[in-house]
Amino acid sequence: MYASSAQYNHPPDYPLTVLCEAIDRAGSRTDIFGQIFAGVESAFGKNSSCYDVNYFHRPTETNEGWGWQRCSEMVMPIGRTVEAHMFQPAPFNLTEFTQYCKLVYGVPPRPHWITTYYGGHDIKLTLQKFASNIIFSNGRKDPYSSGGVLEDLSDSLLAISTRSWVSWLVSEAKAE
Template identity: 65%
Template sequence: HIALGALASSAPILYFDDITPQNGYYTIVTKDFKEASTSCYKTIRKSWSEIDKVASKHNGLSILSKRFKTCEHLNYSYELKNYLNNIYARAAQYNDPPTYPVTVVCGGIDGASEGTDILGRIFAGVVAYRGNRTCYDTNAYKYPTETSVGWSWQTCSEMVIPIGRGINDTMFPPAPFNLKSFIKECKSFYGVPPRPHWVTTYYGGHDIKLILHRFASNIIFSNGLRDPYSSGGVLEDISDTVLAIHTVNGSHCLDILPAKQSDPQWLVQQRQIEVEIIQGWITKYNADLLAFKVFKQ
């Protein structure tokens, strides 16, 4: 009896093997920004072609390097675009109260002085999110941490999550998931080839909800709908003991972060509901254990 139950916070268990559309993650990032500010969303959407336009000019990369105050000279326009992509994705994924980073980014973009062009507004969003710095390291999100290395290893070795984007389906430029490139990258980093079909093979097929209904119990799947990973999450109860709890304004793993006095009431209530469910499991377990002991006597 190692475990009686589980709280699976922000677990995208339906994002494997094309069960969820590839663009699910970035669709929610886009939705978060659009709901925060339509003008901010439109500016971001227009900015990618503007970056390409400037980059194609003579000394275009030098111009972009200066305008975005990059710590190192840009060698390719995609270095800047990847950096901005990471800012927007992280702001949406960890759009936690009370600061709400998406609102912070959009506040910078929308709050730029009148007459500021698109790239100037985008840079104002970077400053609002990252703070006022002497320069901005476009490699900031590439440096390994224990969490990033662990998660990268897990997605390479077991849990291949095919996140991608099509044409005009998000506020980002198209970037479909490329399995061949992903395999090459994983082999380079860890020496292991990814197994994109492992989850659905090991756990018995693509209909993971049906499998959970038949064989699982005592699981809470909690999701915040502002978390891009919720696109691959369980959002409805599967059975009386496999339950789904979601909050409209929640972000990634917010319910398992330490409680704060500034926590909104909906978050406090979510945690209370989860605790009550877990207490119910423990109460039932102890009652069953007592009944079993009495039966044996």
Template identity: 40%
Template sequence: FDIAPEFGALLVFIEHRFYGESKPFGNDSYKSADTLGYLTSTQALADFAVLITSLKQNLSAVDAPVVVFGGSYGGMLASWFRLKYPHVAMGALASSAPILQFDDITPWSSFYDAVSQDFKSESLNCFSVIKAVWDVLDYRGSNDSGLLELSKTFRACKTVRFPSSLSNWLWTAFTYTAMVDYPTPANFMMNLPAYPVKEMCKIIDSFPVGADVVEKAFTAASLYYNYTGDQKCFEMEGGDDPHGLSGWGWQACTEMVMPMTVSNESMFPPSGFSYEEKSEGCFASYEVRPRMNWITTEYGGHKIDKVLKRFGSNIIFSNGMRDPWSRGGVLKNISSSIIALVTEKGKHEVAENMQGPKYSELTNA
């Protein structure tokens, strides 16, 4: 954004179909597979291509060069757009784009291993408390009286029905905080202070010896949901979708299938990946089955260094190594024009979301 005026560039923010206000079927957009069937990455890329070419014609700028930018899923789209539509975009910056998170290209446990390492690097005690809390939640939440007490501890707006609701609430807080552990205050997902992982661990470490692990974990997670202090209670079940992920559930059940497991070394409960369970869950929700290998069939991914070296150009892959998604990103230069920018202490979408002197110090470290 800062350098756009130097190039006389027009910045265009294109909204992905089915997200934000781009609902092609209005309130019925998420109604069934008949409408959701139009929510795919390939359709989105085609939308972008049509919009860009049409806009250039309308502005009498058909010869103007185009560079696409994106972060996370948007970063994946940016790199794929350059590969699919090289005649439309001359280059791409793909920030925190885990295009290798599919099939068996990247170890399935890598994401949660990275989240855990982020917390462990701040405090071993913090890591240990979070690792211990899951069994305690299951034990205490095994009966109605236990769930009532846990609901009070978690300041739930309504008494929760399942201990898994509390676990998911904690899990989300710790995972997303690891992703957005920026060196400056930010509101990318939630309002958070600088270095929120460190701040969470400070909260846990400030408790006296012998304090309740559930209270420690809840108080730390509250930093993510309530840093501003204005939340009177928390919706644990059936609340709003603060991250706008309703459409992503469909995509994760059709094309964006990224198998993930949790290893014994993680601070989260160990778990595996079962295609059968994934398939049944997706069918129950949307009446569709996941296509495990579709993304690598459509866009590639296996032996990407050799493939892109022969057929790709003008793509910058930017990753911060403290971002859990970096494990599925391109971390080494592939050619003279397909470049990997790696920031050792960088976080999610660091190339797009960070500015100022602290970021400069970080990248030059």
């Protein structure tokens, strides 16, 4: 629920903002479980007899398509370490990921295909050689933004933060 809220912080509800505000309201006087529960309540309402925290993991065409793509061509070895956050460590394990992909989709993952095919070992150098007229937009709250192009690579390969883009639009609208 928390990861999905960060990745898909859809307007007009902005669930990540709602979750963070609820956690902040719980304050440092509340232990970590109380803060987590404050976020759950903000998503599902107070005084519920059942909190379905797996709500965001129900099968959809998008989720199934993304699962297939992760297994068949875009292996992303992203895991979690022991840093100070509420999630338990979950390091990426290629053996377990391979077993999952074979079981669910009937295909073994190709962990090096995307970098071999697209030249991603030095994506900046590759893009500077072969690309032009691209705007890379990233939302810094998106957990995948760290894998994006975050700085301009040339005059025609531009990187913008969606937050700064939205701020610019707002300032332009006020100027009019």
